[in-house]
Amino acid sequence: DAKTTQPPSMDCAEGRAANLPCNHSTISGNEYVYWYRQIHSQGPQYIIHGLKNNETNEMASLIITEDRKSSTLILPHATLRDTAVYYCIVRDTNFGNEKLTFGTGTRLTIIP
């Protein structure tokens, strides 16, 4: 799976949009971009994933650049409960590689 690069930490004011960037410049055509987060002492929580098109669900939006070399996770109205480590994962689901490889992620702190 392609390697991803994320900033180690970010702050965001409560109520504002949190924009978390991820670089995946070596992504290949079959690879999806997945986002998970891990709140302290809990299991990872799935947020959203996409291949080429932008995606939106009840939790977040995912913006993928046209060349697919980077993406941004947007939490539209951050709350204190969104404080967590956010992981961007690029995953090829076509070749039997079932394991998820989590990098170091971005530690997002929501400031009251």
Place this chain on the structure above:
Amino acid sequence: GAGVSQSPSNKVTEKGKDVELRCDPISGHTALYWYRQRLGQGLEFLIYFQGNSAPDKSGLPSDRFSAERTGESVSTLTIQRTQQEDSAVYLCASSRARGETQYFGPGTRLLVL
């Protein structure tokens, strides 16, 4: 609906004892995964089940670790003769089918004294 559940939530054991960790996947999910997360570190893949078979056991760290799945449902991870380095959070995930989104349970926190 119900998510992935794991039991016990916490387990403290003495070095050399055996432990069993249980995972109940989301109903109908055919794929099940075990990961380990040591304190302050990333997730470490252990094993993957498709149905009751384990096509990928490559992450099991030693022969003290084993896992089984029955009825295409519950899975148990067994650690024999536990060592202090086995202390970690053991996470289970399931997905509707292989290659699809994995949903994680809350984990079992294992402490080996």
